[in-house]
Amino acid sequence: MLDLRGQALQTAIAASAGSAYLLFGYDQGVLGGLVSQPSFLNAIGKPSSSFLGTIVALFNIGCLGGCVIAAVWGNYLGRKRTIIWGCVIMIIGGAIQASTYGSGQLIAGRIISGIGNGMNTSTVPVYVSETSRSTIRGRSLAIQMNMVILGTVLAYWLDYGMIRNHTGEVVWRFPLAFQDFFALATVLTMPFLPESPRWLYSHGRKEDAIHTLSRLMSCAEEDPTILAIVEEIxxxxxVEKLQAKFTVRSLFHDTTEVKNPRRIMLCFMIQLFQQFTGINVIAFYVTIVLEENVGLSKETSSLVAGFVQIAFWLGTFPPIFLLDRLGRxxxxxxxxxxxxxxMILFTTGIALKTSASANLALxxxxxxxxxxxxxxxxxPWLYAPEITPLNIRHIGAAVCCFSEWLxxxxxxxxxxxxIANTGWKIYLLFCFMLLLSIPFVYFFIPETSGKTLEEIDYIFVKNWDGRRFGMSDATGSSVEMEQKQDDPSE
Incomplete structure (x- = not known):
């Protein structure tokens, strides 16, 4: 294991986990640019458009399976091993896809890759959250999501470049094979990084947990900051040991004091609202939207779609600097x-069907x-591992991802x-859901910014009294400790 400390260690974790998340974005986008290529369609038996859509969508079914695996075995395997196994499974799936000579083989490769991706997307946010300072946890996850969209942009432009400059099967086999590069990068680097200190502590490896915390915080193991975090853990x-065991039944009959079922439900609902913003209509079918709804030519639509993806990626930079300051x-x-x-103006623009309204929609x-x-x-990706307690954090993150893929x-x-049957009217659904998401956040989503993962527990604990659990104010909040450590004037 490399003896990295402080910022160098945080950067190494971000890079290794980021490669897995870049693969997440790449794998989502890579097939979308290839489904109209004759050599690709010939190789998989010229499926109908509906069957082809099913092949593309079956990746999400694999992801659902990966989420279940992470929920059931993730706590046993640990954060690192779950991510490593997820990437190994994706390497196998990528190889099967790249060597495809039939629709059955492609389906198998997509589902296998999806299983690995479901394991990764359930675990990477937890691993990054548990190894980040509370004051920069939002920034750390924002960087990961930036990598996801970078992967989507890279997949789109690689497809575009291969289609424009090459012929034959290499046009689609190389982009499908290239996804394994990112999985290999994570598999080769993750073993040299430390396990989550919170997972180590919860599994009785207290000395390893304290040593890892000291490396992450770049201070001695006896430092007050480390002692404060350990006390909070x-x-x-x-608190968790005094509560009834979490069960599926408890989702419908909540008797726990720490409100675990409510937290799990929030993990599910926040991703539901994310998906019904309409983002995947744009992400998956942007060229169709530009052709059918905006009225651009096929060639222009393909080019504009690439710049739409770049705009999406550029939008992921501000949260890196603002998320921890403004709050969730x-x-x-x-x-x-x-x-x-x-969305309302976009819908209006495509409904009016004039030159000016088309420009407005664009x-x-x-x-x-x-x-x-x-x-x-x-x-949403950050919020699930933040609000779920340590003993079910892997379940909360998996439920969040399950909702995403569902x-x-x-x-x-x-x-x-x-789009074919209703035209612009389908976008009214997303307008309504976006409007509904505002009161949902206001009434049901508590603020978590600036709090340690352990302090967030106490937002949900009913009638919290720290004295019941021996809570002491002697060392002070680890958030305050971290802020003081970051502030040279202290």
Whole structure:
């Protein structure tokens, strides 16, 4: 294991986990640019458009399976091993896809890759959250989501470049094989990084956990900051042990004091609202939207779609610097407000079907992509591992991802016929859901910014009294310790 400390260690974790998340974005986007290529269609038996759509969407079914695996075995395997196994499975799936000589083989490769991706997307946010300072946790996850969209942009432009400059099967085999590069990067680097200190502590490896914390914080193991974090972890574990065991039944009959079922439900609902912003209509079918709804030619649509993806990626940069300052609630509500206005104007533009209204719709498409990248793109992935306690954090993150892939599959299946049969009217659904998301965030989403993962527990604990669990104010909050450590004037 490399003896990295402080910022160098944080950067190494971000890079290794980021490669897995870049693969997440790449794998989502790579097939979308290839489905119209004759050599690709010939290799998989010239499927009908509906069957082809199913092949593309089956990746999400694999992801659902990966989420279940992470929920059931993730806590046993640990954060690192779950990510490594997820990437190994994706390497196998990528190899099967790249060597495809039939639709059955492609389906198998897509589902296998999806399983690995489901494991990764359930675990990477947890690993990054548990190894980040509370004061920069939002920034750390925002960087990961930036990598996701960078992967999507890279996939789109690689497809575009291969189609424009090459012929034959290499046009699609190389992009499908290239996804394994990112998985290999994570598999080769992750073993040299430390396991999550919170996972180590919860599994009785206290000395390893304290040593890892000292490396992450770049201070001695006896430092007051380390002692404060350890005390908070112990208190959180003490609270969790006094509660009834989490079961599926408890989702419908909540008797726990720490409100675990409510937290799990929030993990599911926040991703539902993210998907019903309409983002995957744009992400999966942007060229169809530009052709059918905006009225651009096929060639122009392909080029403009690439710049729409770049706009999306650029929108993911501001959260890196602002998410920890503004907080989760403000970012979501401001994002919903702007997204709702942009979606209403976009819908109006395509409904009027004039030259001026088409330009308005195109402009709003760019506003929408940038705003989504700045708001709803990042926060849901961060929020699930933040609000779930240590003993079920892997379940909360997996439920969040399960919701993501479930609704992604639903939207991917319903969009083509919805656009064909209803035209602009389908976007009214997303306008309504965006409007509804504002009161949802205001009334149900508590603020978590600036709090340690253990302190967030106490937001949900009913009638919290720290003295019941031996909580002491002697060392002070680890958040305050971290802020003082970051502030040279202290």
């Amino acid at each position: 112990e208190q959180a574990i003490a 609630r403000k970012v979501l509500m401001l994002g919903s407000t702007v997204l709702c206005i942009a 402009a709003m498409l760019f506003v929408y992509e940038i705003t989504f990248g700045m708001s709803w793109n990042t926060v 609704w992604t599959f639903v939207i991917a299946q319903m969009t083509p016929p919805a």
